[in-house]
Amino acid sequence: AQTVTQSQPEMSVQEAETVTLSCTYDTSESDYYLFWYKQPPSRQMILVIRQEAYKQQNATENRFSVNFQKAAKSFSLKISDSQLGDAAMYFCAYTLIIQGAQKLVFGQGTRLTINP
Amino acid sequence: DTGVSQDPRHKITKRGQNVTFRCDPISEHNRLYWYRQTLGQGPEFLTYFQNEAQLEKSRLLSDRFSAERPKGSFSTLEIQRTEQGDSAMYLCASSLALAAQETQYFGPGTRLLVL
Numbered sequence: 001a002q003t004v005t006q007s008q009p010e011m012s013v014q015e016a017e018t019v020t021l022s023c024t025y026d027t028s029e030s031d032y033y034l035f036w037y038k039q040p041p042s043r044q045m046i047l048v049i050r051q052e053a054y055k056q057q058n059a060t061e062n063r064f065s066v067n068f069q070k071a072a073k074s075f076s077l078k079i080s081d082s083q084l085g086d087a088a089m090y091f092c093a094y095t096l097i098i099q100g101a102q103k104l105v106f107g108q109g110t111r112l113t114i115n116p
Numbered sequence: 117d118t119g120v121s122q123d124p125r126h127k128i129t130k131r132g133q134n135v136t137f138r139c140d141p142i143s144e145h146n147r148l149y150w151y152r153q154t155l156g157q158g159p160e161f162l163t164y165f166q167n168e169a170q171l172e173k174s175r176l177l178s179d180r181f182s183a184e185r186p187k188g189s190f191s192t193l194e195i196q197r198t199e200q201g202d203s204a205m206y207l208c209a210s211s212l213a214l215a216a217q218e219t220q221y222f223g224p225g226t227r228l229l230v231l
Contacts, residue, residue, distance in 0.1 A: 037222075
């Protein structure tokens with residue numbers, strides 16, 4: 001079974017500092033997508049960044065970047081220059097492709113606190 | 117475009133009652149997904165529609181659960197004879213099927229509490 005593991009239930013970082021959230025996954029597939037989603041308190045989940053498994057280059061989106069290690073099945077998220085608005089639950093997710101659709105498999109989440 | 121909307125946002129019901137949730141996807145999105153999220157966990161896939169066709173159902177979706185998407189627009193998720201274990205956040209997401217850049221946009225969820 002495909003699984004996603006986030007080993008850090010909680011993380012905290014000082015405002016303006018850098019933090020890295022860990023994620024590992026298990027799959028027998030060779031082609032898949034990986035995502036990081038952010039879920040602020042009482043607000044809806046939004047996509048932070050995505051990575052296609054066939055791409056060797058790590059994805060970046062402004063202050064957010066990933067370290068994708070396909071052989072190790074590792075997909076960490078780095079947040080640079082942390083801001084108070086970054087405080088949220090962060091979920092790592094992997095897609096299974098079923099009949100063309102993307103069935104997301106999520107990890108348990110990491111709660112990120114930003115200290116002012 | 118106002119994003120994915122869900123109604124109601126909160127629902128409290130007594131065990132054994134039936135409840136129905138509604139999801140309105142982003143207009144023109146042809147794919148619609150339902151997920152369930154229990155406290156402290158990540159969302160779990162329940163079911164998926166391509167237009168009006170329900171193409172995949174998780175084993176989590178017992179016979180008490182039914183979902184529809186008439187005319188390929190909004191979707192409803194009904195739970196019959198609710199149990200306390202059904203208490204969770206029910207999330208809906210929609211997407212537009214493209215070659216490579218499909219992104220699921222999530223609604224705010226319906227939080228269900230079964231007493």
